[in-house]
Amino acid sequence: MADQDLPLLFVRHAVAEDSHVLGDEARALTSQGRAAFRQHARKLAKLTPLMGIITSPLVRAVQTAELLAEALCLSHVEVHPALMPMKGAARRVLRLARDVGPGWALVGHNPSLERAVAHALGQALPDKLRKGCAVALRAEGRDFTLQWMAAPGRSLRRS
DSSP states (O other): OOGGGSOEEEEEOOOBOSOOTTOGGGOOBOHHHHHHHHHHHHHHHHHOOOSEEEEOSSHHHHHHHHHHHHHHTOOOEEEOGGGSSSTTHHHHHHHHHHHHOTTEEEEEOTTHHHHHHHHHHTSOOSSOOOTTOEEEEEEETTEEEEEEEEOTTSOOEEO
16 A cells, blocks of 8 residues: 555544543543553554554553554654644644655544544534544545544444
């Protein structure tokens, strides 16, 4: 499969702790969130190969990215501040998506991921971006089209 035929994945982090004594940035995946996403990541790996994964530096996103990398047999996960949940993040996420192009997964947070995907598509997603959900977009120049959405425990939704 040629690189340009690969999708660009937007992946919301899996289910995490509600709070952590060290603050929001340190919230880790729950054991149930980890187990559900590990199984989901195996399904994602069967849907498409990827060249790399870029993640928010927050613990729950890094852990999600590592589970995805394990399922895809990728040895490296890059951390990028553009994927942090902060004001203006949707624009930064979309810029990063255009810079890296097809074959990459971007792991981050809502509402910035959902907004970035909506901007990329020029419309809202057909469903909410649940925790652990992956959205595959196909790049067509500077525009994108929705290929599929996959959430843990739910059927694959093709466009």
